[in-house]
Amino acid sequence: MATATTEHYRAYSPKPFTRAERDSVTVVFGGLHWRVERVIQAVLENGGNKAEVLPVATKEDLLTGREVADIGQCCPTSFTTGNLVNFIKKKSDELGAEEVTKKYVYLTAGSCGACRFGQYHQSYELGLRNSGLGAFRMFLLAQDQLDQKAAMGDGLDLNLPMTLGCLWGIFCTDLVQDLEYQVRPYEVGPGQTDAVVKESVEYLYEMFRNRPRRDSWRSITWHLTSSYFTKALREIHRKFSAIEVDRLRVKPTVKITGEFYLQTVEGDPNYNIHRWLEAEGAEVYPAAIAVWMDYLLRLGLQRFEDYSGIERGARLKLGAGRVAQAIYRWNYARLRRAMGDLPHELPNQFELRRLAAPYFNSRLDGGEGDMLVGKALWSYQRKKAHMICELSPYSCMPNTMSIGAMAGVLGKYPEILYAPLEIKGDAEVHALSRCQMILTEAKKRAQKEFDEALAAAGLSLEGVRAYVDKHPEMKRATYRVPHGDAVGTAANLVHHVAQRLGRRG
């Protein structure tokens, strides 16, 4: 029987992080992929803070996470909780626990909805407490309010310029990542793409770190009109142009979808699926964070759609929101143009909603909601990918629902190559072998499509290769092969060569 105390239980409440501490305290964050994390670090530093990125979570972190928090966690919670605890422990070994409490604070995203993710902080807190690190300061960055000084102190000034910096950082790194994954499978010199990407991200880091400071409203205008970022992206485009590629390697295109953390991270938490697919001979179509944010905008605006005709002002708010969303998409397109229009465009959210409507209600939120279903159908119908690799964390609540709804989609379109992978963190062989079986089919489809393209054009592989050799600009990573009737890069190149030769491709 427990011993009664007179004090009632109260939730964890960290000591505030004050402005006076800003020079001596490092803000720790993580959970995305390395490119965007590096740029967000620059944004925080630009705002006058010291910042450090958590290392990518590992299997060791998974085990720690399972050990120190309540049972029944979803896979990302175990990884991220263990990741934080192990990081703090390591720092404590180096500096002592008290010093770490003084010198570091952890900042993580909150949630707008009801799932385990919206309650992550409890697992973090429990993990820290169970590791004897209960005094460590952890702050939850709510997604639905900008000013959080009351909750976390004024040490971190989460102002509009900082938010815009993070947003533009996401745009730029999404574009770099997208191009990177289009180029690497075809690079002639192994490692060349990685080197260019590393160089490009460091270049972006400097650009964001030295970003001119503007006050709130001027900052919006500056971000939307300045050529500062387009120039930077053009420079990155130039760096990519030095990479020689062989696009006649026949590879299936695999679209990554799924739960936000798993589709974003690159490492043990998703079995390093991006690199694994590449190693298995695929071209990966990664999931852009900008698409996710576009979806959140759409989801938020649906509320005003529902209240239109019921509540005064709802239509006006909807109109204003639609304008904001149009600006968002226009800006992404503008930055994409600076990269030669090579990275994939943002899919139209209304099209995704329309495609998913017979199978999953657009008002259901949590996870990717109807977007998961919409993206699978969009990839198939718009010939964006041969296969969809859907990453779902073990026991993820909302994602499981969307995947369940996919049963109806597959009933109607059994030809869709859909690989829903439940990621547990420690059952890698099972998940990857399942993925491999579907990838084998995707490879066959890519080869068939390529053979058909050659046959339709009346060309041979050698003939196309000879043509490309005669036109060395086509071997550049930045040469734009139009997306034609085919899904795969190699087949589209054949169609393109055929057109240039005046043949029907």
Next chain:
Amino acid sequence: MPRVLNMWSTHQFWCGLFGALGIDRRNLVFSADTSEEQGRQFGKGRGTVDCCYPVKCIAGHYGELVFGQREKLDIVFSPMIYTVPSMLSGHVARTLTCPRVMAAPENIKGGFIKERDVFVEQGIRYVTPFVSLDEPKLVAKQLFEGGLREAIPGLTPSEMARAVEAGFLALRAFNNSLRKKSREVLEWCARENRACLLVLARPYHMDPGIGHEIEGDLQAYGYPVLWAQYFPTDPDLLEWAFGEDLRAGIIKSPFDIHDVWPSSYSANTNEILWGAKVAARIPWVACVVRLSSYECGMDQPTYTPVQQIVERSGTLFFSFQDLDSTKPAGSVKIRVETITHYLEKYAAAIIEKKKAAMPPGCPLPSQAAEKGPSASLAPSTAGST
């Protein structure tokens, strides 16, 4: 209507709504309680990906409605309940339901249309409106446009609006009647200085196939059992329980759980946290029994805080986690015996200790009453303290 998930806390709304639309109650058919047999007979082969047992069971309920009725049904009505009205309000952020629960009708539908559309084949209309029951202004529109317009020929928006009002009235009346009954139980406990148990669970754990009737087993030992969702919310009782915290500025209202749970997104989770706070303060709640389904993502982060809230007050806390299709009768029996053993041994001391910790002015009667409880309230005396 499938007798599942949030239907367990909103069924009176639907009965009131359809009654107001002129549908005879005899024509409203609920599926049976969840059972293994139901799943085996009607749901087999129609499951889609899910590891949440209460959601998985819906395939059996749908199957029973589609294939297992003596009379042919016209409509399977399975709303996607996005928010639910909550007894907590004002200082609780949201009243969202669990993402799995709200989306279950879409997920489970997948299993019934993947090979061929079973609903169409059976001549049944599948109506699954998205509905935010915590936003009354929206509900009529959501139901009307979400399938009832087509399902009930001639239905007008104004008829729909009136029916929604009737539904809310019916739901409020039902909830109030249960809270009144809980107050009577609590008053009897105070008068007799007897212990009661409080169940912290999701409403669907009242389904015998989901909650495995654990609370019923405990009640058989003579302990009154209350559910947190129907705990009395009378101002006098709440003022006594939370007045000190209110005056100290720790909370802004008796329904504020921010002091123990900063991310109050989910209605049922909030209710469980609030129930834990109540249990910690009401002396006659000598024991809390927590029920939770296998891999419940909404419950997982709350395990430790709920236990701590309860145990810090000296109240007994027992948790049945990971409930699923298996009902290990032997181990449940042993645990129930353990709980009652502890109650027999410690309940009196717990009540006294908690009474001493509470401020004066308890609105519940403290003297032994001349009259005992009504027959419906009197628990059996076997095994009681």
